[in-house]
Structures are given as C-alpha cells and as structure tokens.
Amino acid sequence: MTISWFGLSSFKITSKDLTIITDPFGSATGLTAVRGGADIVISTNPNLDWCNNFSSISGTPFIVNGPGEYDIKGAFIMGAQAENKELGANTIYSIEVEDIRIALLGPIKQAGLTDGQKEALEGSDIVLLPVGGKQVLDFEAATKIATQLEPFIIVPHSYKIAGLELPLDKLDKFLQEMGGKNEELDKLTLKKKDLAGDSTQVVILKPQR
Helix, strand or coil: EEEEECCEEEEEEEEECCCEEEEEEEEECCCCCEEECCCCCCCCCCCCCCCCHHHHECCCCCCCCCCCCEEECCCCEEEEEEEECCCCCCEEEEEEEEEEEEEEEECCCCCCCCHHHHHHHHHCCCCEECCCCCHHHHCHHHHHHHHHHCEEEEEEEEECCCCCCCCCCHHHHHHHCCCCCCCEEEEEEHHHCCCCCCCCCCEECCCCC
C-alpha cells in the first residue's frame, strides 16, 4: 500500500487493485485542485469545498460521503458521525485495505473521541489526523486522540503549508507535543508486516502538486 498527500485532508491510498482519494479540494483553497483517477472517493464533509471537488476526479468512482458501512472492491469502510460546529457535520472513517486499517479524520473539531467514535476506529494501524487548529483540531486535541487510538503511525494533515489560504496553524506545536521525533517522506509505502512495535511514529508527508 502507498499513501500520498495532496494537502488538507486529501490523500491518495493505492493498493494493488484499488485507488482511493479522500476529500478532494478545489483551487479556492489556494492550492492546486486535486486531480486524478480513483475507484473510490471518500468525503468527510460533502458540503465543504475543502472536501467535495468530485468533478476533478476521473473515472466513475464510488462516492462515500456519510456514516454507514461500505464493502467496495475489497475495501471495507465504516463511517461514524463527528463534530465541527463551524464547518458542519463530519464523518470519520475506518478504511481497511490489504489488512491495514486506516482512520481518516477530516476537518473535525471536538475535544476528543466519544466512546462510539473510538469503537469505530479501534485497532487502526494508521491515523490521518488534522492538527492545524483554528477551524479543526488543535495540537492538544489531536494529541489526545492520538493517545486514545495508539496507532503505529500518525500522519498529520490540515495545517499551514505554502500556498494554502485557509486559516490554519503550522505543524510545529503538534510535533513538539508528540515528542519531536518524526520522519519526512514523499509518500508512505508499507505492508501489514511492517506495522510492529510498541511506539507511535509520526510520518510527515510532503504535499504532492
């Protein structure tokens, strides 16, 4: 499996037979609009222009845009309701592909996970976690959720990067809160057998343009 990042909460998850794109955004964000082909598009907030640029995705992808359970082309996806009073109702997702479970948290803003949300995301190997504060989780709330889920890998997203015109903070406070150790990659490539150990690793992905 390979995971790459476009910016905000938009990722491309590629397995042997499947491509998933999450939260495709348009150019109104200040970033180059997300483009590419996908079998599945997952939107955490289909009413928010950070997450709903479906027309730029080529092919005929299956669109997942709310709570429920979905079994599509070998991917098992489960969505649960989440909060953001400023940006509107959100869905958080557990995405299981190639026996690897990924938790996708989009532009949510809440103090931590509820028992129901934690149950939906329990056992996540990788957590895609917003950390930029302002309109999404701040570094303290993000750290609390990281502690609740205890994944092998955390990939932070939705923080200030070059070109982004949305009011988000930089990444540094979250990294300090997590102990300062991290790895920076163009993309994350791994198999289930690579996920081992007792500690959580923070992986910073460089945005793809």
